[in-house]
Amino acid sequence: xxxxxxxxxxxVTLRRLADYLCIxxxxxxxxxxxxxxxxxxxxxxxxxxxxxxxxxxxxGFGKPGHxxxxxxxxxxxxxxxxxxxxxGILIVGATPAxxxxxxxxxxxxLNIHIAGIVDFNRRKIDKDFHxxxxxxxxxxxxxxxxNNIKIGVITCEEPEPAVKLLVENNIRGIWNLSPRHVSAxxxxxxxxxxxxxxxxxxxxxxxxx
Amino acid sequence: xxxxxxxxxxxVTLRRLADYLCIxxxxxxxxxxxxxxxxxxxxxxxxxxxxxxxxxxxxGFGKPGHxxxxxxxxxxxxxxxxxxxxxGILIVGATPAxxxxxxxxxxxxLNIHIAGIVDFNRRKIDKDFHxxxxxxxxxxxxxxxxNNIKIGVITCEEPEPAVKLLVENNIRGIWNLSPRHVSAxxxxxxxxxxxxxxxxxxxxxxxxx
DNA sequence: TAGATTGTTAATCGATTAACAATC
DNA sequence: TAGATTGTTAATCGATTAACAATC
Numbered sequence: 001x002x003x004x005x006x007x008x009x010x011x012v013t014l015r016r017l018a019d020y021l022c023i024x025x026x027x028x029x030x031x032x033x034x035x036x037x038x039x040x041x042x043x044x045x046x047x048x049x050x051x052x053x054x055x056x057x058x059x060g061f062g063k064p065g066h067x068x069x070x071x072x073x074x075x076x077x078x079x080x081x082x083x084x085x086x087x088g089i090l091i092v093g094a095t096p097a098x099x100x101x102x103x104x105x106x107x108x109x110l111n112i113h114i115a116g117i118v119d120f121n122r123r124k125i126d127k128d129f130h131x132x133x134x135x136x137x138x139x140x141x142x143x144x145x146x147n148n149i150k151i152g153v154i155t156c157e158e159p160e161p162a163v164k165l166l167v168e169n170n171i172r173g174i175w176n177l178s179p180r181h182v183s184a185x186x187x188x189x190x191x192x193x194x195x196x197x198x199x200x201x202x203x204x205x206x207x208x209x
Numbered sequence: 210x211x212x213x214x215x216x217x218x219x220x221v222t223l224r225r226l227a228d229y230l231c232i233x234x235x236x237x238x239x240x241x242x243x244x245x246x247x248x249x250x251x252x253x254x255x256x257x258x259x260x261x262x263x264x265x266x267x268x269g270f271g272k273p274g275h276x277x278x279x280x281x282x283x284x285x286x287x288x289x290x291x292x293x294x295x296x297g298i299l300i301v302g303a304t305p306a307x308x309x310x311x312x313x314x315x316x317x318x319l320n321i322h323i324a325g326i327v328d329f330n331r332r333k334i335d336k337d338f339h340x341x342x343x344x345x346x347x348x349x350x351x352x353x354x355x356n357n358i359k360i361g362v363i364t365c366e367e368p369e370p371a372v373k374l375l376v377e378n379n380i381r382g383i384w385n386l387s388p389r390h391v392s393a394x395x396x397x398x399x400x401x402x403x404x405x406x407x408x409x410x411x412x413x414x415x416x417x418x
Numbered sequence: 419t420a421g422a423t424t425g426t427t428a429a430t431c432g433a434t435t436a437a438c439a440a441t442c
Numbered sequence: 443t444a445g446a447t448t449g450t451t452a453a454t455c456g457a458t459t460a461a462c463a464a465t466c
Contacts, residue, residue, distance in 0.1 A: 010433070011410070018409040019401075026389050036447065043390055048447090049435055056449065064448040065442040081409045082416045089408075096308040103305045105366065106388050106405045150415055151408065157314065173411045179315050180235050181252055189414040191407050192228075196315045198402045199298075199360065200227040200290045201220070202382045205398040206359055207291045219457070245423065257423095258459055265425065273424040274466040 013054050019044060020054070021077040024070060025109050036067035078110075088115035088147035090140065090171060093156030094129045097177050101153065102130050115147035116140075120161055140169045154178050163190075222263050228253060229263070230286040233279060234318050245276035287319075297324035297356035299349065299380060302365030303338045306386050310362065311339050324356035325349075329370055349378045363387050372399075 023043055027035075037048035044051075055061045061076045062068040078084065087110075091098045094117050101107065102114060118135045119125060125136045135143065143149065151173035152166040159178040166174055167184055174190045176182060184190050232252055236244075246257035253260075264270045270285045271277040287293065296319075300307045303326055310316065311323060327344045328334060334345045344352065352358065360382035361375040368387040375383055376393055383399045385391055393399050 009413075012433075014410050014413055015406055018406040019403055021409070022388065022403055022405060023390065038447085045390075047435070049437090050433090052448065052450090053434075060449055062448055063442055064440055065446055067447070081412045083412070087412065096305060096312045099305040100309045104405065107408075110405065110409075112408070151411055153408075173415045175408055175411055179231065181232065181254075189411055191411045191414075193404070193407045194228055194231055195402070195404075196231060196313065196319065197224055197227040198400050199316075199321070199362075199384055200230070200319075201223050202360055202384055202398055202400045203290045203292070203296065204218075204223055205400075206382045221457075247423085256459070258461090259457090261424065261426090262458075269425055271424055272466055273464055274422055276423070 009057050013057060016044070016046070016050075016054055017077060017080055020051070021074070021081070021110075022106060024074050024077070025106065027070065029070070032070050034067040035070055035073070039067070083111055085148060087112045087151070088149040089113070089151045089153055089175075090115055090143065090147075090149050090166075091117045091153045091155060092119075092162040092165065093117075093154065094119045094121075094124050094127075094134050095155045097155035098153075099130055101155075102132065113147075115149050116143040118165070120156075137165050140165060140171075144169055144171065151175055154182075218266055222266060225253070225255070225259075225263050226286060226289060229260070230283070230290070230319075231315060233283050233286070234315065236279065238279070241279050243276040244279055244282070248276070292320055294357060296321045296360070297358040298322070298360045298362055298384075299324055299352065299356075299358050299375075300326045300362045300364060301328075301371040301374060302326075302363065303328045303330075303333050303336075303343050304364045306364035307362075308339055310364075311341065322356075324358050325352040327374070329365075346374050349374060353378055353380065360384055363391075 020040065037051040040051045041048045052060070058076070058080060061073050089112060091101060091114060098117055107114070114132070116135050116139070117129055117132050118137055118140060120137060124134050127134050149171055152162070152171045153175045154162040155177050156162060157178055159176055159180050159182040163174060163182050163184055167188060172188050174184060174188060176190055176192045177195070181192055182190065229249065246260040249260045250257045261269070267285070267289060270282050298321060300310060300323060307326055316323070323341070325344050325348070326338055326341050327346055327349060329346060333343050336343050358380055361371070361380040362384045363371040364386050365371060366387055368385055368389050368391040372383060372391050372393055376397060381397050383393060383397060385399055385401045386404070390401055391399065
């Protein structure tokens with residue numbers, strides 16, 4: 001990463017960079033000390049030139065004549081996403097989606113930890129949820145102070161109160177796994193993750209004529 | 210949908226069409242009998258001309274001079290994704306991600322039902338999983354015969370045996386929620402759903418300089 | 419009819435790709 | 443050095459957008 005400026009990177013490129021990172025983390029380390037743009041492209045189903053162009057936006061991560069060094073690549077890609085610090089996320093909603101995140105091995109590998117699970121339902125508060133104590137909304141400031149919480153994840157069906165809570169606590173990244181669109185003030189970043197979208201796309205692919 | 214031919218539609222357009230459909234399904238029906246491209250664009254954070262262009266690939270879903278009729282739009286969009294028939298999906302892996310899908314209200318609304326949950330772990334087979342009996346891999350042919358199963362969902366960490374099972378049973382849509390990339394023979398459609406990709410994108414957005 | 423809003427086109431903008439110079 | 447593979451450019455290809463004609 002040679003540039004100090006944060007250049008404007010397209011959503012698709014950024015998304016692919018995330019995929020590259022996840023692929024590297026899944027690779028058997030002993031067998032892959034180096035990886036070429038061609039090998040990479042084959043795994044991900046892309047083209048070597050696209051891989052190199054994606055890296056090029058950040059000045060390139062290799063040296064001409066040699067395949068990429070997996071260790072260097074990993075460290076550069078982690079830096080792109082600000083993963084040098086340990087990142088905390090706050091889950092809003094003690095739901096099956098929350099459990100899925102608790103169970104997600106990639107998050108641990110990325111040095112992203114679940115700093116707490118909050119629920120609005122009073123009967124759930126203080127109960128155990130797969131090894132985590134469910135917290136009350138009023139506990140969020142204390143949790144945030146201790147855990148470098150950058151992102152709040154909305155896993156409940158109704159996103160409005162969750163967004164309100166995150167905005168009040170100035171948690172500026174909002175990952176919306178609920179089915180409804182929602183908005184937040186300027187300075188907050190929301191991502192609507194419509195999981196069924198991928199399934200529908202697949203259904204379209206299956207239609208034949 | 211005026212065209213009989215399946216035109217080549219870009220991934221981004223198709224993905225937005227899925228989002229449009231999900232938004233319509235979440236809209237309070239009483240208040241929205243009609244919706245204009247401008248209203249739509251505002252909800253989804255897009256532009257009216259892009260909404261209309263997306264619909265235009267399918268010949269357009271409205272009549273000049275009038276906003277779209279929500280009922281017609283819903284029916285057209287469902288048709289785009291082949292949702293006129295009741296679609297069945299098979300879940301491979303009795304995992305938290307599987308529970309998340311069982312709990313997903315959008316799937317029910319889309320007339321997509323979970324036809325069965327299969328696991329490779331013998332100790333899990335025949336046990337109850339949130340109201341579903343966990344099935345053995347050998348039961349898949351019978352399940353498929355009864356349930357119009359179009360898609361198999363891989364929710365376990367290790368995708369290889371799951372893909373093998375789906376290919377053997379000629380389930381041609383493979384929705385891979387596992388962290389690893391995987392390939393399948395020609396004629397099968399695989400979608401790798403890297404959920405952490407969205408989270409990483411959000412982390413990038415939060416970096417400031 | 420007049421007004422509203424779509425369908426459709428074409429210009430603009432951005433992403434992909436191939437080609438090759440650079441260089442380890 | 444020669445070979446390999448990157449970094450970088452520029453051409454091509456595709457998506458977005460604005461503008462307006464069509465029309466209910």
